[in-house]
Amino acid sequence: MNAANDLMQDHIHSLWSEIIESIKQEYLSEDQSYPWILGFSGGKDSTVVAHAVFDALLSLAPSRRTREVHVVSNDTLVESPLVAAHLHRTQAALRNAAKSWCLPVTIATTRPPIEKTFWTLLIGKGYPSPNQTMRWCTDRLKIQPTSQYILDRVCAKGAAIIVLGVRRDESETRRINVNRRKNLHQSNLSPHSELPGAFVYRPIVEMTTDDVWDAIATFPPPWGGSHTGLIQLYRDAEGGECPVVLSKAEAPGCGTASSRFGCWTCTVVEKDxxxxxxxxxxxxxxxxxxxxxxxxxxxxxxxxxxxxxxxxxxxxxxxxxxxxxxxxxxxxxxxxxxxxxxxxxxxxxxxxxxxxxxxxxxxxxxxxxxxxxx
Structure with a gap:
């Protein structure tokens, strides 16, 4: 058992070092004026990405931290209360850490405008409760607000790089999409399918689910405290979260049997x-x-x-x-x-x-x- 634990620890330390080094190199490459926009849901994958990006930034000399990093979360205004509370606590910790270390990191939250909130559309205009064939909520509550934030950065800087916690082993669909994009693009960046001027970077694409949990259990977050709250959240919710969604092609990940915490009003799933x-x-x-x-x-x-x-x-x-x-x-x-x-x-x-x-x-x-x- 001890030998197995030692092998696991050796593996996760080696893998983590490789990921941090890769992020550092990517951060220092391309045009430094192009901001990074890290999609942060507060779930395990986006937390590991944020953790790795903070570690990478802290390993660089202050004079080399010239690229802006925006850690962007989406609030549909009908988020599961416990998940929302966890996200707000984590955002506050990220914000305080970035300020203390003078990191070029902005913590932001996107929300739908009042005329497009869940209740305005459902109760005000009478939109029927969302289901698999009429999932009007994802586009209006998630995609549009965050996409506009990204496009605003593209307009201001000429381009933007979206940093996502997408992993190859999440699902067969994810694996196919990642492989297809890798075949089309030799660099670590691939153009976003629906946002002109935006490129996607997936720093943990090769991590397995076990790797993610091993990293969370092994390395304390650089913004202080521990990942205990995140681990308990998954235990209580029986795992899974709705991912960051930036296009209709990614929408199937929202409100499925494999993504179990998101909006408390979600009628797309059979059972919450x-x-x-x-x-x-x-x-x-x-x-x-x-x-x-x-x-x-x-x-x-x-x-x-x-x-x-x-x-x-x-x-x-x-x-x-x-x-x-x-x-x-x-x-x-x-x-x-x-x-x-x-x-x-x-x-x-x-x-x-x-x-x-x-x-x-x-x-x-x-x-x-x-x-x-x-």
Missing amino acids: RSLQGFVDSGNREYKPLIDFRDWLKEIRNNPNYRSVERRNGKIQFDALGKHIPGPFTIQARRMILEKLLETQEAYGGDPLISNDEIDLIKAIWAQDLSKKSQ
Whole structure:
């Protein structure tokens, strides 16, 4: 057993040194004015990437730390509360460490504008609860806000490099995509498929899942403390997180059986294993959130709650002539808001919906009712 542990330790120390050296070389290559944008979900893979980037920066002389690094997280405003709390704590630690060491690191969070939040679209405009065939949430809540942040940096600097915790062994789809891009591009960078001027760098692409956990267990984070909170989060949530998503091609990773903590409102998954895991671990206060999500999924296809017409006033049929129902009716939207506010009271934590969202929702209802009366 000791020999096996020694071999594991030798392997992870050697691998980690190689990754840090590779990151250093990549950081110092190309045009130094092109910023790095590190997609940070707070999960195991993005945490390992952030850890490695910090280690690489700290190993460089201050005079050589000229490239900006943006550690960018996305807040859909309906994140799983325990995951959101962990992310906020980690962001604060990263921010304090970067400031203390005078690192060229910016910690940022992207969010959807109020007119595109989950509640504004679902309760305000009546968008049906997302499912596998109509996953409108990923693009509006995740892709658009973070993509705009990247494009703003591209516009300001001429190009930007997205640093992601993508690994070859995550899934067969990931492996195929990584191999295809590697065959097309000899450098460590590959052009992003949907963001002009943006390139993707994957520093831990060859790490296995065991390697990631070994690194987390072996090396304390350079921003202080330990990775204990992250490890406990995975234990309680029964593993898995929704990854950073920057294109529709990557969207299948959001809301799948293999990505188990993300938005607490996610009706794409059949069962929220993450929140249930938290409840089973003793966090009973999250039970009302599970009940609301299950109810929201259940009422989605009830014809009594859906309009005949779509929001543009047209009636739509599929290729077989079957009617495709429109948005939730005004009555259903009122019912959902009332149920959400009841859930918020039963939950007792931070508000689940903001007053500004409620005001906008009611304004949208008034506009819709006005149109119907004309």
